[in-house]
Amino acid sequence: MEVGRLPISATQKGKLISAGYTSLSSLSSLSPSLLSRDLSITETEALVIIKHASRGGSPSRSPAINGAQTAWEMLHEEELFTRITTSSADLDNILGGGISCKEVTEIGGIPGIGKTQIGIQLAVNVQIPVDCRGLGGKAIYIDTEGSFMVERVLQIAKACAEEMSANYDFSRNGLPSGQVLMQPQDFLENIICYRVCSYTEQIALVNSLDKIICAHREVKIVIIDSITFHFRQDFDDMALRTRLLSGMALKLMKLAKKFSLAVVLLNQAANKYTEGSLQLSLALGDSWSHACTNRIILYWNGNERYAYIDKSPSLRSRSAPYAVTSSGIRNLVSDSKRMKMM
């Protein structure tokens, strides 16, 4: 109720509301005498109310309607965001520093390209403490395919913990050397995992995420691996599928903004013939391709894995190589360097 914000007494607010004046705009063109008669108050009091209303409603004072922000405010807010690193400097470089919070990022590629590996890496990396230029958050991992391998997570977490303590500036922050910042087990504890077995469960879970995250405010990333799996089968009514998917996409968008967390959706891909050439395209069709803020496509280039930014409002379309190693996602060490090392 807009009139609730006016700096006037509660009785007057009550009178305004019971007389049907709830918005400031309804007061804007009234004369004091009319208002005084409607509310049975003195004309001076009515004049004060109208003055407050016109000040409160003037566009110069509050350019934004509830919940809106100006671009200037957002620009400064954006600078404060920390991005979630992918552990590959090349990948971070094309992503402008990593996976960004408040946005929905879709990562897609053919089986075996490393989608799940990136998902696990991000679930681990989001927990890097603030001291180490991380977010110190928790992760929600929604597993629809059954590909979340906890042994592998432990492996990646170990590598991450080792790397972290190696790079940590102990002398400055006063931690005795040799003490590990985070145990690999801590990483596992901070990953909230859901196994989803049907698309109904998936929709139900996405709907209840709001409540879950309200209770776990530290959650900084939601990973769905994969968004596609249950929607690619058992669907006769394609129009219904489109509707469900776009509704789910909006919910995830809202979540990303509300809790300023990153949403990462993993998607399957297929080769498709367009205009005579073989094109790699992600599943779920044309209308789904609008559902994310950023879209990254993973592909093979010879024997090397590459990531390509297919869609982004602020980043250039570029590609970078990466590698999946035993310790997780890393920069690709080129062949010539590898030869030297040997």
Add this chain to the structure above:
Amino acid sequence: MPFIYLHLHVGGARHCRVKARFIRWSPVTIYSVKKGHRIPSSFCSAVEDFLLHDLHALAAHAEEQPSSERLRQGVDQVFAIIDTIHQPWINGMELLEDAQKNKRALSTGCERIDSLLNGGLHEGHVTELAGPSSSGKTQLCLLAAANVAYQHKGGVTYVDTGNSFSPKRIAHFIGQVDQKVLRTVMNSIVCHRVYDIFTLLAMLHELEFRRKSQMCKGDGGVSLLIIDSISSLITPILGSNSPQGRALMISTGSLLKKLAHEYNIAVLVTNHTVGGNRGTIKPALGESWKTIPHTRLLFFRVCGSNTCDVSILKHPYVASGKAAKFTIHD
């Protein structure tokens, strides 16, 4: 109090005021109706009946009965009010004058698209950008927002449904300017996050009220309204067996057209595409949405490059099929 009673039945502020005035003039008539006292006729038994009834028949009836003096007064007042609230007629010359004076063409900042659209985005028109994902729609929206705020000193309202509003990109489009100037320009772009159609409708209504009070004060206010993307809000409600989704879509569309026309706002919306016949692509949202935008542009990005093809699908006075190319730079 009869006054309160009537407020419960009405939605918009304009109607509120009209009816409030009506009550003040003839409290007794309405009061008796509200209390269930039957007016000495079989015509009405409730306020709604009174307001919905064929007023001419009611007037004729009141004339016949000498005892219904108050009813006659009431009917006269309703006529007087109706005369003041319906839209006045305008002739062609006045329309032309209005078009030349109030309906400017706002440059998008992309020369080729401006010339394609005969000057840019026209105030009073709804322009739709349709195209597959990553075909440059959002980039053009951001560019137009930056350009209208910077070059035309206009206010921009940006409705973002996909978290794709990038203030950094806008600052980049504005370029190297004084920090103070940048601040003013960036402050005139307001971004709303909307994730469902109901919030959008509420927001548009509020925008209308604000705009109306600004018009009274002779203030410039918003001159560009961008919705990126309208289709993602409409798709979840469309296509079910109930006709509600379609009704919501059309009422959103007509509200946009009304905002554009009455308050001289250029409206820019984006739409996605679906596969049409024989492998072609066509804008989504179907046939009934087709009538909403004045101008429709189809975007298509050439595979593996930064070049985009734009072609006109519909325009009030430019031949459809006309096309142009533009490039998205860093």
